[in-house]
Amino acid sequence: APRWLRGTFPAPSSSHEGRVVLELDGLVRGRVRVGGVDLGGYDLREPGTRAATGADGTRMSVPKRLVSDGKVLEIDILDETGADPAKVGVRF
Numbered sequence: 001a002p003r004w005l006r007g008t009f010p011a012p013s014s015s016h017e018g019r020v021v022l023e024l025d026g027l028v029r030g031r032v033r034v035g036g037v038d039l040g041g042y043d044l045r046e047p048g049t050r051a052a053t054g055a056d057g058t059r060m061s062v063p064k065r066l067v068s069d070g071k072v073l074e075i076d077i078l079d080e081t082g083a084d085p086a087k088v089g090v091r092f
Helices: none
Strands: 003-010 020-023 029-034 037-043 059-062 072-079 089-091
Touching: 037 059
Parallel strands: none
Antiparallel strands: 003 072, 020 059, 020 089, 029 037, 029 072
16 A cells, blocks of 8 residues: 655755765655655666565655755655655765
8 A cells, every 4th residue: 555654854064065865775666755845756666566676776866955954854755555664764
């Protein structure tokens, strides 16, 4: 069954020069929103199967305009298959 996942993460400090990347490992197919902004969809299935593609996963960048020093960002993920979000992470 479809599952909504919700969490928060702190934005990096203003001295951080790199990107903020969501790692969607373990998920199968759905959509991602950060701070109420739709970042798009993901589909990690092998064509014709229900299984995830494996260790590669998918990464989505969070636009810099959403990231400000000290702000806590809310992340919403819809996974259409109800996959386990245990491996989802945020990399700064």
